[in-house]
Amino acid sequence: MSGAEILFGIYCPPHPQPLLSPDANEGYGRLRDAYEACREKIEESEADIILIYSTTWASIIGHQIQAHPEPEWVHVDDDFHFLGSMPYKFRMDADFAEGYREAAEARGLHSRTVSYDGFPIDTGSVVALKLLNPENRIPACIVSSNMYANRAETIVLGKAARDTLESQGKKAVVVVVSSLSNRMFTEHIEPSEDKIHSPKDDEWNRKILEFFADGRLEDLSQLSREIHGQIRVQKVVAYKPAWWMAATMGQHNNYQGEVLAYEALHGSGGAVITLTPSTDSIGDKEFDEDDVEFYRGDRSVLDKGMI
Amino acid sequence: MLGCLAPHPPHVVYAENPEQNEAFAEGGWETLRWGYHRLARKLKSIEYDAMVVFTPHWQTYIGTHFLGLPRFKSKSVDPVFPNLFRFNYDITVDVDLSEAMCESASEAGIVTQMMRNPDFRVDYGTITSCHMLNPDWDKPIVTISSNRNAHYYSAEVMNEQAGALGGACARAIEASGKRVVLVSSHSLSHRHFVTESPLPEDMSREHIYNHSQYVWDMKLVDLMRGGRMREVIDIMPEFTEQTIAETEAGGLTWMMAAMDHPDYPAEIYGYQSVIGTGNLLAAWDPKEASREIVL
Numbered sequence: 001m002s003g004a005e006i007l008f009g010i011y012c013p014p015h016p017q018p019l020l021s022p023d024a025n026e027g028y029g030r031l032r033d034a035y036e037a038c039r040e041k042i043e044e045s046e047a048d049i050i051l052i053y054s055t056t057w058a059s060i061i062g063h064q065i066q067a068h069p070e071p072e073w074v075h076v077d078d079d080f081h082f083l084g085s086m087p088y089k090f091r092m093d094a095d096f097a098e099g100y101r102e103a104a105e106a107r108g109l110h111s112r113t114v115s116y117d118g119f120p121i122d123t124g125s126v127v128a129l130k131l132l133n134p135e136n137r138i139p140a141c142i143v144s145s146n147m148y149a150n151r152a153e154t155i156v157l158g159k160a161a162r163d164t165l166e167s168q169g170k171k172a173v174v175v176v177v178s179s180l181s182n183r184m185f186t187e188h189i190e191p192s193e194d195k196i197h198s199p200k201d202d203e204w205n206r207k208i209l210e211f212f213a214d215g216r217l218e219d220l221s222q223l224s225r226e227i228h229g230q231i232r233v234q235k236v237v238a239y240k241p242a243w244w245m246a247a248t249m250g251q252h253n254n255y256q257g258e259v260l261a262y263e264a265l266h267g268s269g270g271a272v273i274t275l276t277p278s279t280d281s282i283g284d285k286e287f288d289e290d291d292v293e294f295y296r297g298d299r300s301v302l303d304k305g306m307i
Numbered sequence: 308m309l310g311c312l313a314p315h316p317p318h319v320v321y322a323e324n325p326e327q328n329e330a331f332a333e334g335g336w337e338t339l340r341w342g343y344h345r346l347a348r349k350l351k352s353i354e355y356d357a358m359v360v361f362t363p364h365w366q367t368y369i370g371t372h373f374l375g376l377p378r379f380k381s382k383s384v385d386p387v388f389p390n391l392f393r394f395n396y397d398i399t400v401d402v403d404l405s406e407a408m409c410e411s412a413s414e415a416g417i418v419t420q421m422m423r424n425p426d427f428r429v430d431y432g433t434i435t436s437c438h439m440l441n442p443d444w445d446k447p448i449v450t451i452s453s454n455r456n457a458h459y460y461s462a463e464v465m466n467e468q469a470g471a472l473g474g475a476c477a478r479a480i481e482a483s484g485k486r487v488v489l490v491s492s493h494s495l496s497h498r499h500f501v502t503e504s505p506l507p508e509d510m511s512r513e514h515i516y517n518h519s520q521y522v523w524d525m526k527l528v529d530l531m532r533g534g535r536m537r538e539v540i541d542i543m544p545e546f547t548e549q550t551i552a553e554t555e556a557g558g559l560t561w562m563m564a565a566m567d568h569p570d571y572p573a574e575i576y577g578y579q580s581v582i583g584t585g586n587l588l589a590a591w592d593p594k595e596a597s598r599e600i601v602l
Contacts, residue, residue, distance in 0.1 A: 060387045060499045076427045078452070079367050085426040110502045116389045118382045120428065148501055184368050186459060187418045235458045266369070 004165035006249050006277060007045045009174040010038050010132070011212065011241070013270030014056045014124025017191070019131055020083040024191035027263030034260035034272035035131035041274065042132060048170040049093050050133055050140040051161060053244045054177040056124035058236070059144035062110030063157055066142040067097035068119060077123045086126050093139035099168055100141065103160040108295035109153065111160075124177035132175065145244075147236050151224070154240045156295040158247025174248050178241040180205040180262075180269035181231035189266065197267035204231045205269040209262055212273045215255030215280070221246035222287050231269075251291070254278055308480060309353065309593065310489040310562045310569075311346065314553075314586035315364070315435035317385045317392035319343065322508055325442065329393040335508030342577025342588045343439040345601065349590070350440055353597070356485040357401040358441065358448045359408070359476065362492045363556035364432035365452040368459065370418030371472060372452040373405045376425055385431045391507060396434050401447040404483055408449065411479035412472055418454075436492040446488075451476070453556035462544035462555060469557030470540070473564025480565070489565055491558035495527060496520035496550035496585035503582065516583035523550045524578065524585040531573035531589055536563050550585070566591055575602045 012035065017024065022032035042050065057064070072089040097113045104111035125142045133140060143161070146153065165172050181201035196202040208227065211220045220227075220242045228239035249255070255275040262271040320328055322335040365372070377400055385392035406421065413419045433450045451472075457465040480487050498516040515521045523546055530539045540563050547555045554560070563569070569591045576588040592598040 057386070060501060061503045062501055074426045076424050078365055079369050079372075081372075081422050081424040081427055082420070085424060114389050116384055116393060118384045118393065119389050120384055120386050122386075146501065148499075183459070186369060186454075188369060188420070233458050235455070 004162035005171045007047050007171055007173055008041070008274055008276040009176070009245060009249050011176045011178065011245065011271065011273040012038070012128055013179050013265055013268070014054065014127060014177045015265040015268065015270060016077050016080050016083055016086065016123055016127055017265055019086065019127045020080070021191065025194050027194065028191065030261045031263050031270055031272055032131070037260055038272060038274060039132050039134070042173050043137065045173060046171055047138050047173045049096055049172050050138050050175055051172045051248070052125055052128060052140060052142045052175045052177060053145065053241060054122055054124040054142060055145050055241055056177065057122040057142065057144040058147045060147060062112060063104055063146055064144040065097045065100050065111065065113045066092055066121065067094045067113035067115040068092055069094050071119060071121055073118060073121065075121065075123065075126050086130065088121070088126050088130060090129050091136040091139045093141050096141045096164060096168060096170065099164040100143065100161060103163040103167070104157060107156045107160050107293070108297070109156060109160065128175055128177050145240055149240065150238050151243055151289070152292045153295050154243040155247045155292050158244045159293065161248045174245065176241045176245045179265070180208055180271055182268045183233050185267040194264045194266060196264045196269055201231050201269060205262065205271070209259050209271060212275065213257045213259050215257040215275060215278065216253045217242070217246045217249060217255055217275055218251050218253050218287060221251070222289055249275065250277070254280060308477070308487050308489055308566055309355070310491065310566050310591040311440060312491050312559060312587055312589040313436040313440055314339070314494045314588065315432040315492045316494070316581035316584065316586060317388050317431055317435055318507065318581050320394065320435050320438055321391040325438065327395045330391050332508050335510055336579055336581060338577050338579040339581070339586055339588060346576045346588060346590055347440055347442065350488060354486060355446065355488050357404055358437060358446055358488045358490055359404070359451065360433045360436060360448055360490040360492055361451045361453065361558040361561050362430050362432040363453045363553055363558065364430035365450060367452040367454050370420055371412060371454045372420045372422045373409045374400045374429070374450045375402060375405055375421035375423040376400060377402050379427065379429050381428055383428060383431045383434050392431055394431070394434055396429060397444070398429055399447040401449050404480070404485060405449040407479040407483055408451070408476045412475040415471055415475040417468070417472055417475060432492045436490050440490065453558065456557065457547065457555040462547045465555065465557050466540065466543050466560050469560035470564040473561040476561070477565040489562045491562040493553035493556060493558045494584045494586045495524045495552055495554065497553040498551045498583055500583040513580055515580040515585055520550045520585055524587065528575060528578065528587060532575065534569060534571045536570070537568045539563070540568065566593070569593070571595070571598065572600070574599055577602065
């Protein structure tokens with residue numbers, strides 16, 4: 001395992017309400033306050049980079065990494081366009097992006113940087129960066145979530161992030177943008193009536209939050225497939241953010257976890273959580289899914305054993 | 308109403324090198340593009356008032372949304388293929404028709420919403436299909452979002468709800484007295500390669516992702532040639548699941564319901580793979596006098 005320096009991690013939701021309508025619902029306001037607490041923690045840290053993995057940036061051609069030094073646009077969400085526009089101008093670490101691409105390719109992944117005026121940065125990344133780093137004090141990097149990627153590829157992608165941090169000697173705050181349960185209401189609701197879509201989703205969310213609070217990130221990574229089956233709408237093949245976050249942060253359970261807020265966002269589960277590396281060890285289970293260092297692509301199973 | 312199944316890989320716009328697109332290509336995907344040229348010529352020869360586009364790349368989960376401002380001018384950059392598609396667009400919308408369809412759908416019990424944020428960026432699926440069908444951009448359009456029932460429920464629910472939406476839109480169009488070209492903007496089979504050749508338009512690298520996808524696509528083409536659109540829609544859930552098809556968004560189901568499931572042959576303009584996906588260009592012309600056997 002490499003010696004990358006991760007100062008702490010943040011898990012936060014992709015929805016725009018905490019940014020655009022924090023006063024519409026007390027819960028949205030509490031999420032906004034939690035983002036604010038994270039912003040202060042970032043400012044007090046010695047971070048060189050904010051590294052984001054966003055579940056609302058889907059890619060197909062490998063793993064895309066934002067490399068435009070100053071992307072600027074006015075973003076509008078596909079569903080919540082009526083809440084308003086999100087003008088942004090961010091500061092990206094293009095050197096890190098290039099290094100991340102090289103590290104990903106060295107581990108067998110297909111990866112490329114994107115640096116185009118007007119490239120559509122996703123809602124989740126825009127919300128996170130505007131709330132966590134509003135003055136662009138720290139440069140950022142965003143990596144996409146490949147829609148076909150599964151566990152091995154995602155774990156390796158996280159390890160490539162560590163390789164890059166180590167080789168460039170940069171201290172990072174790692175941000176994962178993702179809901180917990182992601183089933184929204186399929187009709188309009190009054191913000192004041194917002195709640196988690198179902199008791200089952202709420203129960204699972206609270207169990208996940210217990211793991212986060214105990215700092216058991218690797219255990220969450222191991223539970224990822226179960227979480228996907230239980231409370232994730234089947235838009236993509238797997239619930240990947242815990243895999244990437246755990247791989248990037250070192251694949252263990254030794255963190256101090258803090259759940260700053262947990263609220264409904266149009267029915268989905270939105271939580272703002274911090275995980276800070278610590279020396280305490282929690283849990284007594286060994287992990288049963290293989291670790292993987294290098295992605296070797298398809299195993300050509302379909303072509304084997306043919307009569 | 309005339310209906311077009313018009314796939315939107317940005318590669319075809321890229322290969323055309325229109326002045327609106329910033330990227331430059333040495334060509335590619337001619338089978339699709341030449342088919343588009345022929346269908347565009349046919350559309351030039353008929354009179355119509357607007358194009359109504361159902362797009363998979365405006366994905367909504369809270370109902371179906373309709374463009375609701377008269378003009379959108381901006382740049383569309385494809386999030387997956389930004390190297391190919393950075394298109395400066397200037398689009399006119401038939402807001403009256405859009406509002407009428409939204410209202411009709413709402414009356415039918417479908418959750419709807421008008422989109423009136425002037426900063427909203429029109430999706431590249433709409434732009435690609437419309438540009439290839441009408442490169443002069445001299446007709447107003449209406450874009451309808453794709454409500455992702457297949458994600459939240461199942462392909463069967465998608466089929467039912469997209470069909471209901473098609474019926475509601477047809478009633479609004481008929482009441483408006485307008486002549487409309489319906490556009491269902493999507494591929495058939497939709498499994499992509501996850502790598503891209505150094506020169507994207509290198510046609511020596513282009514082929515369907517696997518044979519199973521090809522066989523399914525050809526099954527649908529055969530049914531379309533035979534005018535068996537009711538049957539196509541009936542097997543749509545199975546087709547969608549077997550080929551990871553872009554029909555999951557509901558576009559073809561919507562259009563066929565709006566056209567009352569044609570029992571006449573589709574005009575086939577071309578079929579070609581783009582980065583592994585199966586792309587069929589086809590049209591349904593209700594007027595027998597102008598209907599052709601193209602391919």
